Amino acid sequence: MNAQQPINSPGNTIAYNPATGEEIGQVANTDMAKVPQMFELARSAQKTWEAKSFAQRAVAVKKMRAYIVNHAESLSEVISQSNGKTRIDALGTEVLPCTLACDWYAKNAVKVLKEKKIPVDSLLFFNKKSVLQHKALGVVGIISPWNYPLSIPFGEIIMGLMAGNAVILKVAAATPLVGEAINKIIAAGDLPNGLFQQIVGSGGAVSKSFFANNIDKIFFTGSVGVGKQLMSEAAETLTPLSLELGGNDPMIVLADADLERATNGAAWAGFQNAGQSCGGVERVYVHTSIYDDFVELMAKKTRALRHGVDESHNVDIGCLTTKSQLNTVKEHLEDALAKGAKIVAQSQPVGPQSGYFHPATLLTNTTDDMLFIRDETFGPLIPVIRFSSEEEAITLANDSHLALTSSVWTKNAKNGRAFAAKLESGVTTINDHLYTHGLSEMPWGGWKHSGLGRTHGPEGLLEMTHAKAVNWDILPSKRNLWWYPFSEASYDGLLNAQRFVYPRSKKELVTSAAKLTPFLVSKMFSKWSVK
Numbered sequence: 429m430n431a432q433q434p435i436n437s438p439g440n441t442i443a444y445n446p447a448t449g450e451e452i453g454q455v456a457n458t459d460m461a462k463v464p465q466m467f468e469l470a471r472s473a474q475k476t477w478e479a480k481s482f483a484q485r486a487v488a489v490k491k492m493r494a495y496i497v498n499h500a501e502s503l504s505e506v507i508s509q510s511n512g513k514t515r516i517d518a519l520g521t522e523v524l525p526c527t528l529a530c531d532w533y534a535k536n537a538v539k540v541l542k543e544k545k546i547p548v549d550s551l552l553f554f555n556k557k558s559v560l561q562h563k564a565l566g567v568v569g570i571i572s573p574w575n576y577p578l579s580i581p582f583g584e585i586i587m588g589l590m591a592g593n594a595v596i597l598k599v600a601a602a603t604p605l606v607g608e609a610i611n612k613i614i615a616a617g618d619l620p621n622g623l624f625q626q627i628v629g630s631g632g633a634v635s636k637s638f639f640a641n642n643i644d645k646i647f648f649t650g651s652v653g654v655g656k657q658l659m660s661e662a663a664e665t666l667t668p669l670s671l672e673l674g675g676n677d678p679m680i681v682l683a684d685a686d687l688e689r690a691t692n693g694a695a696w697a698g699f700q701n702a703g704q705s706c707g708g709v710e711r712v713y714v715h716t717s718i719y720d721d722f723v724e725l726m727a728k729k730t731r732a733l734r735h736g737v738d739e740s741h742n743v744d745i746g747c748l749t750t751k752s753q754l755n756t757v758k759e760h761l762e763d764a765l766a767k768g769a770k771i772v773a774q775s776q777p778v779g780p781q782s783g784y785f786h787p788a789t790l791l792t793n794t795t796d797d798m799l800f801i802r803d804e805t806f807g808p809l810i811p812v813i814r815f816s817s818e819e820e821a822i823t824l825a826n827d828s829h830l831a832l833t834s835s836v837w838t839k840n841a842k843n844g845r846a847f848a849a850k851l852e853s854g855v856t857t858i859n860d861h862l863y864t865h866g867l868s869e870m871p872w873g874g875w876k877h878s879g880l881g882r883t884h885g886p887e888g889l890l891e892m893t894h895a896k897a898v899n900w901d902i903l904p905s906k907r908n909l910w911w912y913p914f915s916e917a918s919y920d921g922l923l924n925a926q927r928f929v930y931p932r933s934k935k936e937l938v939t940s941a942a943k944l945t946p947f948l949v950s951k952m953f954s955k956w957s958v959k
Contacts, residue, residue: 702745714812
């Protein structure tokens with residue numbers, strides 16, 4: 429399994445199946461010398477596209493949805509072969525959410541982005557009217573990861589298009605065939621030529637080309653380190669960024685939780701996609717009164733899981749996507765074991781294990797100094813940790829520099845919501861975890877080092893626009909009351925205006941109104957006579 433060629437070298441990016449090591453295809457690298465022409469074409473197409481109504485844009489998006497529905501199986505197959513996840517996983521967490529995204533943004537973009545009135549707050553501005561508009565950014569860049577190579581970039585593409593933008597996409601070098609699949613989906617929408625384009629190659633060269641060609645905004649999903657580097661580069665041109673940089677997400681199981689549901693949820697959210705989910709469970713905190721029962725039940729379910737090559741839906745978990753990620757998981761596990769952690773249960777291998785496979789692993793006896801407690805592992809390791817009080821659980825859960833998602837598990841919905849409000853994360857779910865990324869209507873993003881900005885939902889659409897306020901006079905006038913020329917009458921007029929709006933007595937309200945009226949008339953409707 430060789431590393432892909434850098435973008436500036438001649439030739440192709442080679443795609444491998446991480447579960448088997450087999451080459452599955454090649455995609456031509458982008459000639460970086462042609463990027464300026466790509467931007468020129470994108471800006472021209474964007475002007476045409478922005479002039480279209482939301483309804484016209486929605487027609488194109490619905491064509492894309494139809495393509496996804498008609499090709500759901502082949503899309504699931506290419507994702508599975510490229511990323512290593514099972515086809516069931518690909519269908520449920522990538523293909524289906526893309527159809528939902530097409531539907532939601534096609535229907536709701538107009539509601540979110542249409543012009544809105546801004547109410548006048550003060551009588552002093554009775555003659556003014558204001559509206560808020562949301563204008564397309566222009567050309568947006570999307571740099572997407574390999575863990576959800578279809579659903580992560582596609583949702584942002586649809587948001588960008590419905591907001592009136594052109595989009596240039598950079599898919600992960602490990603999953604170029606999914607990028608080819610995205611090209612086919614977008615082509616089904618019959619967009620203006622150049623409105624959507626894709627660059628294939630190394631991320632560093634692409635980001636530099638984005639900045640060099642005055643990209644209007646970049647949406648990046650990836651590591652904290654790369655996110656910080658992008659911020660540093662963006663500072664030179666004040667290019668806005670939206671960053672989703674991962675998580676180390678806690679799951680808190682309270683004493684009254686439904687253990688069957690909680691263990692099912694932990695297994696799914698911790699081991700799904702071989703643990704390569706930024707919003708997956710990475711730390712499980714369980715109340716001491718149910719700790720032993722939770723671990724026993726969770727261990728049984730972990731042992732029942734099967735990892736291997738997906739041939740006939742006979743496995744639950746696929747492999748990790750890259751060798752470097754597998755090495756990180758091994759490093760974190762070795763560190764934990766060296767510091768006293770205990771492996772309670774692991775999933776069972778099925779078939780050949782020549783790819784980047786790692787068993788789903790349940791651990792206890794963990795301590796806060798272990799790497800996989802402090803940092804994002806991005807792999808199928810779940811530590812289970814005791815707590816004695818809700819205050820202790822909140823402190824433990826919030827003790828992280830990452831704050832993407834979290835969850836609380838309890839039969840008491842009211843207590844669950846109160847507990848959720850105390851957790852530091854962009855998303856908190858009650859009795860569930862790792863599914864809200866598939867809800868197009870729900871904003872996605874985190875606090876702390878988990879990133880900046882939001883994608884998905886109304887907030888995601890707004891991130892794709894400039895907010896523009898427009899203000900005008902209802903009735904024509906010559907001057908505002910605070911305009912030149914200044915005089916003692918100007919001072920008295922402004923003073924009476926304040927006393928009219930904020931009178932200290934009923935008498936002052938009447939007297940200030942009587943004095944203010946002629947001043948307003950003289951200012952608004954009389955000429956400024958200049959000698």
